[in-house]
Amino acid sequence: MTVRDAVTLPLGVDDSAGANVIHLPSAGQDALLVSALRAGQASGAAGLFDRYHGHVRRVLVRVLGADPELSDLVQDVFLSAIGSIERLDRAESLRGWLGSIAVFTARGRLRRRGRWRFLHFLPPDELPEVPCNSASPEVDEALRATYRVLNRLPVDERIVFALRFIDGMELTDVAEASDMSVSTVKRRLSKATTRFGALAQSEPSLVDWLKGDPRWSP
């Protein structure tokens, strides 16, 4: 793909992150988007969504794991961004700025989840129940176990852990997305790995993954 091809692409390029995504020259497109949004043009909202839906969704999934509210949360991020577009200093920061809103949204969701988590342990009612086979076996046990452990971490430690190790962000990007300094990220990451490693010992599917780390080996 040539640069000419890239710049003639419409605004609505889904850049959902993944190994195969080609990162196009974007500053011009982001500037156009921000201008359209500030002018209140509907095409700006649709274009913003098309262009960054994948990025926002990915950040939310990394931090939250599977969440029945995911679609609503994605919308919340874009609504929040459009409502505060005047606060964006530089158009070229649009992607990172959206990521930080996604992390902020995920943080709120996690805190709400934590507040209501006790309801997962409601007693069964009086009718007989037997186990069913409708659970999704295709979901990897290590994946589920990872989020079970993450559920037990403090929210900010969970966020930096997920962004750094699952999403593979650089420390500076983690710091920008989570609105922390790099040194704070490093400190939280250290605590998070210690805590994660300890908690993971109760998850058989994770033990093998952490064998290489002498801290968790017997």
Place this chain on the structure above:
Amino acid sequence: MVPIEPFEELGRHVAREQADLIGPGKTHERTKAMFLARLRQRRPAKRRGRRDAVFLAAAAVALALVVAYVSLPSQRDLKCFVGIARLPVAVGAWMSAPATAPLEIRFSDGTKASLWPEARGRVIRLSPHGADLVVEQGRASFDVVHQVAGHWQVSTGPFAVQITGTRFDVEWQPEKDRFELSLYDGHVRITGCALGGGQELGTGQRLEASCARKEFRISKLVGEASPVARVVAPAGVDSATPPELQTKLEAFRADLAQVRPEQHANQRSVSVTAAGERASDSWSSLARAGKFEEAYRAASALGFEAECLTRDVTEVLLLGDAARLSGHVDEALAAYQAVRQRWPGSANGALAAFQMGRAEFDQRRNYAAAERWLRVYMTELPNAEFAAPALGRLMEAEVRLGRYESARDLAKSYLDRYPKGSHVDAANQVLGASSAHSN
């Protein structure tokens, strides 16, 4: 060689496993349409007007894309278009009329519908002879072109309207619990809630109903023409039917159209062999013995749907339970739907709603659908056998849906009504968490 940091390796594995959740295009158009609709609702009124038109066009384009991705109906199905540009409508996609103008929906047979300003609705099924529509809230007008085999249904709140050709306005205001239908032409049959098994309405009549108060009133329309009456529709399905069940229900509905319940006994005596009778008894015995998987297989060998259409209500409920408890959720829901369709307005129909709520909650983790069915049960049988667990589960569903205010109200209600119930601890915790949250 530098060893790979175990956390990074685990993280990469987890990221790979999440590919399905974040893959390109995943739910993109649907989420986008909902986002644009929410955005439009949030715009201040003074800035609407021109923007409404732009947003409407964007939403309509999104709907058109959803059609391309999601719904390619057979050539025989009616086609549906929205707005002045007459863009194709996606089955299942929500449409919202702007605050200042109605939104027109047209079908390829000439039928027209119009969502009044701020009303919201969607088409949930298209067939060669009609369509099923949902009006979630607000007022809508319909002018349905008569066909001999026409089959149209409009659901709104807990009510459903069946027609084949007529002209009417329907309105549902959930916050006021107010349903109103003004019939200008033809006949319709309305079911749901206060209307039990159904209420016929003729030209020039208006019906107003309240679900909570279980009452309805029919009055004459004043100053309206009374054209020639048209054909009454066949019996329909429950108003709260989730869209994902519509396809399966269509098969049931088609069968029911040919085999009415009162004919079942005779048909069975002719068409079911002695061996078949024994097999039927067999699955029933297996289910009663708690051998649900075996019961399900035995019933499937006979024809699961046929069993739902020919057995008595107790056994269809039992068949639904066997399917549910053996993990065959789609079939379980279909069996419960058959109960509601064949015995509308009955206590067993309400029980089927409760069981659907459980299946949606426990097995599909579809808390929105669970909430809907549990509310149907509680509306139809507020003080019956499973009222306490229904209320408890409804509270839990609301929490999982993030509707904490509603959960708090339900928790209070639960503690008032069932101070020794199994959800008492949970209700107290909901109130405690709610109190902490507000502080």
